[in-house]
Amino acid sequence: MKILVCVKQVPDSWAEKKLSPEKVLDRASADAVLNDLDEYAVEEALRIVEANGGVEAGHTITLLSMGPERAQEALRKGLSMGADAALHITDDALAGSDALTTSRVLAEAIKRENPDLILTGTESTDARMSVIPAMLSERLELPHLSFAGVVVVDVNAKIVKTKRMTDEGVEAMESRMPVIVTVIEKINEPRYPSFKGIMAAKKKPITELALADLGIAASEVGNGGAWSEVKDFALAPARGAGVKIADEGNGGSALVDFLAEKRLI
Amino acid sequence: MSEILVFIDHRNGSVAKTASELLTLARSLGEVHAIIAGTSSDLDAAVPAINKFGAQAITLLESDEINNHPSSAIARAIAEMAQSLSSKAILLPSTARGKEIAGRLAVRLESGIITDAINVSSELIATQSIFGGSTVVHSQVSKGIAIITIRPNSIEASESSASATINKVPISVSISAQITSREPAVRGARPELSEANVIVSGGRGTDGNFAPIEELADALGAAVGASRAATDAGWYPHSHQVGQTGKTVSPQLYIACGISGAIQHRAGMQTSKTIVVVNKDPEAPIFDIADFGVIGDLFSVAPQATAGIKARKG
Ligand SMILES: Cc1cc2nc3c(=O)[nH]c(=O)nc-3n(C[C@H](O)[C@H](O)[C@H](O)COP(=O)(O)OP(=O)(O)OC[C@H]3O[C@@H](n4cnc5c(N)ncnc54)[C@H](O)[C@@H]3O)c2cc1C
Ligand SMILES: Nc1ncnc2c1ncn2[C@@H]1O[C@H](COP(=O)(O)O)[C@@H](O)[C@H]1O
Numbered sequence: 299m300k301i302l303v304c305v306k307q308v309p310d311s312w313a314e315k316k317l318s319p320e321k322v323l324d325r326a327s328a329d330a331v332l333n334d335l336d337e338y339a340v341e342e343a344l345r346i347v348e349a350n351g352g353v354e355a356g357h358t359i360t361l362l363s364m365g366p367e368r369a370q371e372a373l374r375k376g377l378s379m380g381a382d383a384a385l386h387i388t389d390d391a392l393a394g395s396d397a398l399t400t401s402r403v404l405a406e407a408i409k410r411e412n413p414d415l416i417l418t419g420t421e422s423t424d425a426r427m428s429v430i431p432a433m434l435s436e437r438l439e440l441p442h443l444s445f446a447g448v449v450v451v452d453v454n455a456k457i458v459k460t461k462r463m464t465d466e467g468v469e470a471m472e473s474r475m476p477v478i479v480t481v482i483e484k485i486n487e488p489r490y491p492s493f494k495g496i497m498a499a500k501k502k503p504i505t506e507l508a509l510a511d512l513g514i515a516a517s518e519v520g521n522g523g524a525w526s527e528v529k530d531f532a533l534a535p536a537r538g539a540g541v542k543i544a545d546e547g548n549g550g551s552a553l554v555d556f557l558a559e560k561r562l563i
Numbered sequence: 564m565s566e567i568l569v570f571i572d573h574r575n576g577s578v579a580k581t582a583s584e585l586l587t588l589a590r591s592l593g594e595v596h597a598i599i600a601g602t603s604s605d606l607d608a609a610v611p612a613i614n615k616f617g618a619q620a621i622t623l624l625e626s627d628e629i630n631n632h633p634s635s636a637i638a639r640a641i642a643e644m645a646q647s648l649s650s651k652a653i654l655l656p657s658t659a660r661g662k663e664i665a666g667r668l669a670v671r672l673e674s675g676i677i678t679d680a681i682n683v684s685s686e687l688i689a690t691q692s693i694f695g696g697s698t699v700v701h702s703q704v705s706k707g708i709a710i711i712t713i714r715p716n717s718i719e720a721s722e723s724s725a726s727a728t729i730n731k732v733p734i735s736v737s738i739s740a741q742i743t744s745r746e747p748a749v750r751g752a753r754p755e756l757s758e759a760n761v762i763v764s765g766g767r768g769t770d771g772n773f774a775p776i777e778e779l780a781d782a783l784g785a786a787v788g789a790s791r792a793a794t795d796a797g798w799y800p801h802s803h804q805v806g807q808t809g810k811t812v813s814p815q816l817y818i819a820c821g822i823s824g825a826i827q828h829r830a831g832m833q834t835s836k837t838i839v840v841v842n843k844d845p846e847a848p849i850f851d852i853a854d855f856g857v858i859g860d861l862f863s864v865a866p867q868a869t870a871g872i873k874a875r876k877g
Contacts, residue, residue, distance in 0.1 A: 311807060311827055315694045335808065397676060398669055423807060426693075427678045428659070429666030436635065436670040441740035444663065459743075464659055465755070465802050466574075467748035473740035483808050484794075484801050524705065525675030529688060531700040537838075537852045544845075545859025550867025553839060554875065556855040560837060562761070562816050563783065563872055 299350065299357045299453050301343045302413035303381065304404060304434075305336040307365050307372035308424040315424070321528040322394055323424055332372040335419035337488040338481050340376045342449055343417050345486060350453050357453075358382050360411065364392065364403050370504055378491035378499035385411070389509040391516035396526060397425075399519045401433035406512040408438060415451065415458065416440070416478045431480045441473045444480045451475075566648050567592045568641065569618070570655040570664065571599040576608025580758040581656040583720035585713055586616035588683060589654055590723060597727065598644070600624040600637050600734070610729065617723035623731045633736040634660060638667035640734045645672060645708050652687055657712040658757070665712050674707025679811070681717035681834075695807075695830035715757040716813045748802065756786045756803060761816045764788030764805055764832075768821015768842065768861055771798045775865040776820055782872040788812065788832075790822045806831035820861040824849025841865060 309315055313328030340361070347357040361376045361384040363369050373384040387403055395403070408416060421428040435442035446460035447468070458477050462469040463484070491499070509516055543552055557563045567589040572579040582597075589595040597618040599609055606623040613621055624640045626633070641664070645653055653668060655661040657679045669676040680689035687709045691700045704710065756762065761783045765776035767790065780787045789799035791806060805812055807827035817835035822828060824840075824847055832838070833852060840853040841864045850856045857864050 314697070314826070317698060317700070397666070398673075401666075401670065420808070426807075427666075427676075428662050429669070429676065429678065432634065432663040432666035433670050436638070436667040442635075442663075443740055445659065462742075463801065465748060468746045469742045470744040471740060472743050477740065482801070525669070525673075525707065526677055527703055527705045529701040529703055531698055534692065534696055534699050537833075537854075539851065540838075540854035540856065542845075542850055542853070542856040542858065545857050545864055548867070549841070549857040549859040549864040550869075551871050553841070553855065553857055553864065553868045554871035556839070557816070557872075558875065562837060563875060 299415065299451070300411070300413045301346065301357065301359045301415045301417065302408060302411055303336070303339050303343050303359060303361050303376070304416065304418040304430070305340065305361050305363050305372060305376055306333045306422045307331065307363065307369040308333045308422055311423045317531050321531060330368060330371065332375045333419055333422050335421055335423060335483060337379070338483055338485055339417040339419050340379050340381060341486045341488040342481050344380045344489070346415070346449065346451050350451060353382070360385060360413070362404065362407055362411075363387070364400055366393070373504055374499050375491065377502045378495040379489055380495060383502055384504040385507060386504050387507045387512070389516070391509055391520045394520050394524065396524050397427055397429050397433060398525050401430050401437060403509070403512060403514060403519065404430070405434055405437040406514060407507060408434065410512070414456070414475045416476070418478065418480050420445070420480055420482055431478055435478050438478070440476055440478050442478045442480070443471050443473055446479050446481045447485050449479055449481065449485070565651045566594045566596045568645055568648075568650050568653040569595060569597050570641065570653070570661065571597050571609065571613060572656050572658065572661065573599060573601065573605060573609050576601065576605035578609050578612045579656065580720075581658070581713070581715045582613065583616050584715065584718040585654050585656060586613065586618060587720045588713065588718045590617050592652060592683065592685060592687065594619050596620045596622065596648070596650070598622050598624060598641060600626065602627055603731070606729070606731075610727070614727055615722050615724055616720065617725040618727045619725060621727045621729050623729070624734045625731050626734050626736055628736040633734075634663040635667060636734050636736050638664050638671060640732060642668055642671040650708055652709040652711060654683075655710070655712045657714045661712050665710050668710050672707050672710070674710050675704035676710040677702055677704060678712045679714050680711050681714050683711055683713075692834055695826065696833035714811060714813065753780065754784070754786045756788060756805070757810050757812060759786035759812070760814050761785035762788045762805070762812055762814045763818045763820065764790065764822060765793055765799070765820050766790035766822030767792040767796070769793065769798065771796065773799060775862060775869070779818065779865045779869045782869045790828050819849055820865055822849055823847045824852070
């Protein structure tokens with residue numbers, strides 16, 4: 299079984315983010331890390347392989363990322379967790395790409411690889427659109443099992459079963475492979491790379507692909523190919539510091555008085 | 564005037580509050596055409612609620628299997644409608660399902676997509692509040708039909724009654740991925756988190772005891788929220804998580820109890836109109852965004868507030 303995991307490098311979610319004067323995310327102002335939510339997808343891929351006879355059974359995990367040169371660091375992190383190889387789509391023309399372009403580029407790369415199972419996170423913590431997996435499903439005409447809190451793969455029957463966890467409740471879902479599965483953050487606890495894992499990752503192959511390798515023209519992508527445009531932006535007025543009191547036995551009553559004064563009760 | 568398509572979310576024909584918000588917004592942009600997916604009985608139940616907010620037309624995408632969430636089948640049908648009606652925009656709620664359909668529509672229609680807008684002007688310029696509310700952005704779809712998802716609770720709904728023409732379009736659901744069984748969420752009497760006007764949230768400071776949070780919420784008719792520390796510990800369901808990887812909420816009043824205010828939590832609640840905080844630690848960063856903060860133990864402050872609210876209500 300061939301598993302492909304889509305991972306993105308994003309600014310650390312602990313950092314305050316801002317837009318640059320060019321109206322794009324200022325990526326230089328924060329450390330770049332592997333999207334936390336994609337770590338769950340990498341971990342789940344490792345567990346699926348372990349539950350199905352391990353690498354000895356011929357299962358492989360390939361990471362796929364589209365991003366600038368430095369996105370290799372995020373790929374190395376995933377490789378040090380235990381993935382086998384990585385594909386890195388990088389091309390200067392891709393700077394400033396939006397979701398439509400990203401999904402197109404990723405879809406072309408996925409077609410080339412022809413995996414049995416594609417895993418993704420629920421959202422990239424920078425743009426927070428949560429649309430790439432559904433877009434991939436539409437482009438590749440593959441079924442999409444979203445919000446998976448449990449994934450069970452039956453390699454022989456080529457069937458994937460998931461538990462979909464949303465506000466509506468829990469739904470047991472089933473699909474034939476190949477299929478795209480999006481995992482939620484409650485699915486597992488991602489492992490920390492071991493020292494051995496980090497050393498081994500240095501020797502694992504990262505294959506670079508440019509747009510031309512995917513048969514996409516540079517003029518169709520990037521900022522020039524954008525389908526939506528930022529007109530302007532402004533910093534929201536900072537919230538004025540309000541009243542802060544210490545509870546000396548009547549904190550709860552003071553809180554009620556505040557709500558009453560604001561006509562909130 | 565060209566049509567604005569509005570995707571209506573509902574549960575067994577009971578339409579979500581977001582529908583009234585989306586319809587109100589759509590009225591200011593053009594002629595409103597509501598789209599609902601489900602059965603004829605869902606439609607019958609939903610029509611009065613939709614008419615209250617002034618739709619000119621309602622189309623039912625009819626399927627008995629609609630609960631099998633065939634977002635691809637719905638997207639295909641909406642895309643065909645948008646093309647044949649040459650609509651200028653499609654509005655959907657910024658919910659998990661709304662975004663799934665929106666993403667598919669963008670691919671099908673080769674159109675730009677804007678998610679999580681809090682408003683849209685008559686020129687179809689969308690306003691977004693990003694990075695946890697620290698930045699306000701104006702953007703516009705530059706190619707194709709504008710596909711825009713609207714964050715719940717950002718538009719104030721206003722009624723304008725109409726009597727819409729009704730069409731039914733059968734859709735077929737592909738069976739490539741299917742639901743084999745379902746355990747619906749138990750729905751209590753409390754309002755839905757993303758739709759609530761008032762939210763009381765608890766964090767690690769509750770130490771697993773959400774009783775004072777729930778009691779305060781019930782006194783206020785509020786929804787209950789939780790920080791990730793609380794949902795990770797299993798104290799409260801994930802569906803109640805507020806923040807980066809939970810819900811983004813924007814209620815009139817947000818009361819955070821025993822929550823430190825990590826950046827990922829603030830990202831989901833910073834645009835609340837009024838923020839009230841109860842925390843033992845005077846240095847907790849959540850105080851920086853509080854309109855009213857009490858430095859104190861939530862186990863004494865919250866019950867006293869609950870009692871005070873009940874006393875006022877008499
Ligand atoms: C990618 C990513 C995504 C994340 N997404 C989210 C998200 O969606 N939502 C989210 O909430 N977090 C999210 N987090 C986690 C976030 O970083 C914090 O760890 C989390 O919000 C902390 O929860 P907390 O405030 O309840 O706990 P803590 O930070 O431990 O704070 C507990 C607070 O309770 C106070 N306290 C303790 N006892 C009492 C008492 N008796 N009375 C009053 N106050 C008391 C303490 O003073 C302290 O300030 C995310 C993190 C990452 C990396
Ligand atoms: N540039 C990218 N390269 C690889 N995978 C991506 C990229 N962007 C998004 N993804 C995947 O799609 C998921 C959802 O991202 P998004 O729709 O951007 O919120 C992420 O969790 C990743 O698994």
